[in-house]
Amino acid sequence: MIARKTLRGLAAWLALAYTVGVVSPVEGYLKFGTRIGDRIVSLRWNRIPVRYVVGDLGVVGVSADQLQGAVDRAFRTWEALETSDIRFEFAGVTSAAAVQGDGVSTLGFTNRPDLDRVLGQTSFFIDTRSGEILEADIFFNSAFQWSVAPGGEPDRFDLESVALHEIGHLLGLGHSAIGETELRPEGGRRVLAAGAVMFPIAFTAGNISARELKPDDMAGASDLYPNGALRGRTGSMSGRVTKNGGAVFGAHVIAFNLQTAALVAGFSVESDGGFTVGSLDPGVYIVRVEPIDDASVESFFSDAARVDVDFLVSYYERLVIVPGGGGTDRLEVKVTGK
Amino acid sequence: MNGRLALVASWLIVCLAAGRSAQAQGAGAPAPARVEVSASFGVDGGTKFGDRDATLTANGAGRTADSFVLFHTSTQMRRAGVVSGRLAIALGRGLAVEGAMSLNRPSVVTTVQSDVERSGTTFMLDQRLSRYSFEGSVLLHLRALRFAGGRGLPFVDAGGAYLRDVDDGHALIESGRSFHAGAGVKYYFLARRDRFLKAAGLRVQGRMEMISRGFNPAGKARRRGGGAAGVFFGF
Structure with a gap:
C-alpha cells in the first residue's frame, strides 16, 4: 500500500532547502537555518505565542471539529515540554485556503493525490535578514485515509501523530535520523523503528505511537526555544x-x-x-x-x-x-x- | 540485601563476644595505643551497574508499540587499587574511632554488543574516575581472640563515608555515600608502654560496602567488597 512508504514533510524540506540551502550547525539535531552574512542562523519564531488558524474542511472519518481537536492536542504536546518556552494560540477557524505570505499560519486538509508519498507538508515564510519565521502553513493530504480515534483505526493514518511531526517543522526542526528502515521489494523503504517523532517516514497506518515526543524531539525544541530558568540544567x-x-x-x-x-x-x-x-x-x-x-x-x-x-x-x-x-x-x- | 544483613548480624555477634570476654585480657599483651596512624594499600572490588538497551519504537500495524533494540550495553566499574591513610583515637577497652581518607582510580567500562548494524562486533568504551573517600568508623578490638602470644589482635569495624567521584576531564563531579562493615587483624612487631612510639605492626582487613549515588549509571545502591594491607604506628 502506498501509505506505508509515505514520506512526511519531504517536499517541505526540499522546498525550504531550495530557498535557504543550508543546515544550521549550531546544535546537533537538524534545524532549519539561513545564512546571514558569514553566519548561519537557525530559523525560529520570535513572536510567541505562535498564532494559528485551522481549516473548516473535514474528510471521510474526520470532521472539521475533530481536525481542530487533533491539531490542538498536538500543539499542547509540544507546549507541555518543561524545558521549552514555546507557546501557541488558536486564532479561529477559516474557510480560506492557506496563502503563503499572508501572515496567517493555517493548518488544514488539502487534496493532493499527485503527492502520493506525502502525508503532510509544512511550508514557511521567513525573514531572510533575521531568520525569523513569519508564517508556516501545514496541509494534511486528504488523498489518504485519516483517523482521530483514541486508539487508532486499522488502515487509517493517525492525524494527531502526523500533526505532531508537522508542527515540529513549524517550530523550525528538520528531520531526525534516529530510526531504522528496510528496503521494500516493490521499491521505497519501510520504517522498522523510530526514536523520534521527527523521523521522516511515518509508522504504518493504524499506529498511534508517534503521539508522544521522544527525547530527541524534546532536545530539539528545547534548544530552539529554551526555558531560560532551566537552561543551566x-x-x-x-x-x-x-x-x-x-x-x-x-x-x-x-x-x-x-x-x-x-x-x-x-x-x-x-x-x-x-x-x-x-x-x-x-x-x-x-x-x-x-x-x-x-x-x-x-x-x-x-x-x-x-x-x-x-x-x-x-x-x-x-x-x-x-x-x-x-x-x-x-x-x-x-x-x-x- | 541478605548479604548485608548477614554481615551486620555477624559483626554484632562478634561485638557481643568481645564485650563479654573483655575482662579476661592477659596483662602482658600489647594494648592499642591512644593514637594510631596507619597507611595501607588494597583493592576495591568491581561493581556491576547492569545492562541497558538503546531502544527505538518498533513499527507495526497494531496500536501498541514494541521495542526495537538498536544496541545492547553492559556497564561495570572494574576493581582498582586503593591507597588509604587512617587516624584512630582509642576510647578505651578496645574501642576506637577512626577517620580515613582514601583514593582510588577505577575504570568504568561499557561493553556495547548486538548493534543492529555491527552485530558481530563488540565495542569496549571506558572512562577513568578518581574516587576520593572520607570515612568515619567505629573499631572494636577483639582482645579475647588474640593469638601469636598476644601479637595478633583481631578487630571489627563499621562506619560510613562521603564519596567524591571525578572523571579525568573534570566534567563530572558526583557525590555519594557508603556504609561499610568489615574485620581484620593487627600484628604487633613493636609494643611498649613507656616510649613516644608505643606500637608498630601490620594491619590486614576486609570489608563489604553498600554505595549509593556517586558515579552510578544504574541509579540504585550497589554492593562491593574490598581488602587492604598496610602498616600502623601507635603513639
Whole structure:
C-alpha cells in the first residue's frame, strides 16, 4: 500500500532547502537555518505565542471539529515540554485556503493525490535578514485515509501523530535520523523503528505511537526555544568525526544516556566534521556514529552530494560525561570505511 | 540485601563476644595505643551497574508499540587499587574511632554488543574516575581472640563515608555515600608502654560496602567488597 512508504514533510524540506540551502550547525539535531552574512542562523519564531488558524474542511472519518481537536492536542504536546518556552494560540477557524505570505499560519486538509508519498507538508515564510519565521502553513493530504480515534483505526493514518511531526517543522526542526528502515521489494523503504517523532517516514497506518515526543524531539525544541530558568540544567557535547584523518560531513551522531536510555542525535555539519549535540540531560553517554542510510539523504540535507555514507558504524572510545550547564568538547570519533 | 544483613548480624555477634570476654585480657599483651596512624594499600572490588538497551519504537500495524533494540550495553566499574591513610583515637577497652581518607582510580567500562548494524562486533568504551573517600568508623578490638602470644589482635569495624567521584576531564563531579562493615587483624612487631612510639605492626582487613549515588549509571545502591594491607604506628 502506498501509505506505508509515505514520506512526511519531504517536499517541505526540499522546498525550504531550495530557498535557504543550508543546515544550521549550531546544535546537533537538524534545524532549519539561513545564512546571514558569514553566519548561519537557525530559523525560529520570535513572536510567541505562535498564532494559528485551522481549516473548516473535514474528510471521510474526520470532521472539521475533530481536525481542530487533533491539531490542538498536538500543539499542547509540544507546549507541555518543561524545558521549552514555546507557546501557541488558536486564532479561529477559516474557510480560506492557506496563502503563503499572508501572515496567517493555517493548518488544514488539502487534496493532493499527485503527492502520493506525502502525508503532510509544512511550508514557511521567513525573514531572510533575521531568520525569523513569519508564517508556516501545514496541509494534511486528504488523498489518504485519516483517523482521530483514541486508539487508532486499522488502515487509517493517525492525524494527531502526523500533526505532531508537522508542527515540529513549524517550530523550525528538520528531520531526525534516529530510526531504522528496510528496503521494500516493490521499491521505497519501510520504517522498522523510530526514536523520534521527527523521523521522516511515518509508522504504518493504524499506529498511534508517534503521539508522544521522544527525547530527541524534546532536545530539539528545547534548544530552539529554551526555558531560560532551566537552561543551566542541561549540557552539550561536541567534537568531530574523521575518517583517515579527514573530515566526515553528514555523519549521524547519536548520544545514548546510560542512566535514562534517552537517545538524542545530531549530525556532523561543519567543514571539519564538527558536531554538537545540545540540550542533553547531565550524565554519562555513549556516542555512536553511523552513516545516513535510512530514508534518503535528501530527507536531511539539501547538499546531499557532500554527505559521506561510506563508513561503518563506530563508537567513541570513551564514555562521555556531560555536565549540567556545561559541555564536553574536543571529542574525536574515528570511523573506518566500509 | 541478605548479604548485608548477614554481615551486620555477624559483626554484632562478634561485638557481643568481645564485650563479654573483655575482662579476661592477659596483662602482658600489647594494648592499642591512644593514637594510631596507619597507611595501607588494597583493592576495591568491581561493581556491576547492569545492562541497558538503546531502544527505538518498533513499527507495526497494531496500536501498541514494541521495542526495537538498536544496541545492547553492559556497564561495570572494574576493581582498582586503593591507597588509604587512617587516624584512630582509642576510647578505651578496645574501642576506637577512626577517620580515613582514601583514593582510588577505577575504570568504568561499557561493553556495547548486538548493534543492529555491527552485530558481530563488540565495542569496549571506558572512562577513568578518581574516587576520593572520607570515612568515619567505629573499631572494636577483639582482645579475647588474640593469638601469636598476644601479637595478633583481631578487630571489627563499621562506619560510613562521603564519596567524591571525578572523571579525568573534570566534567563530572558526583557525590555519594557508603556504609561499610568489615574485620581484620593487627600484628604487633613493636609494643611498649613507656616510649613516644608505643606500637608498630601490620594491619590486614576486609570489608563489604553498600554505595549509593556517586558515579552510578544504574541509579540504585550497589554492593562491593574490598581488602587492604598496610602498616600502623601507635603513639
